[in-house]
Amino acid sequence: MRFLLGFALAGVGVLLVIKSEWFMQNFGAIPWAEEHLGTSGGSRLMYKLIGIGFIFIGFVLITNLTDGFLNATVGRVLVR
Secondary structure, three states: HHHHHHHHHHHHHHHHHHHHHHHHHHHHHOOOHHHHHOOOOHHHHHHHHHHHHHHHHHHHHHOHHHHHHHHHOOOOHHOO
């Protein structure tokens, strides 16, 4: 099941990165991104960053590295 979920997330991420202009036209601008990430391309950049995040999470699920990734990043903060 994690393979299918991982491939689905990676696929959605690829679509977000490739078709960021389509998402911009259909879902509109993101005001926070326009203010903080650039003058006219902040929303497009935000859609691409969200897509890259989905791709990363998808590959982490596909390779079953969720426990290792979480322990290496936030595990040290949460476990004393």
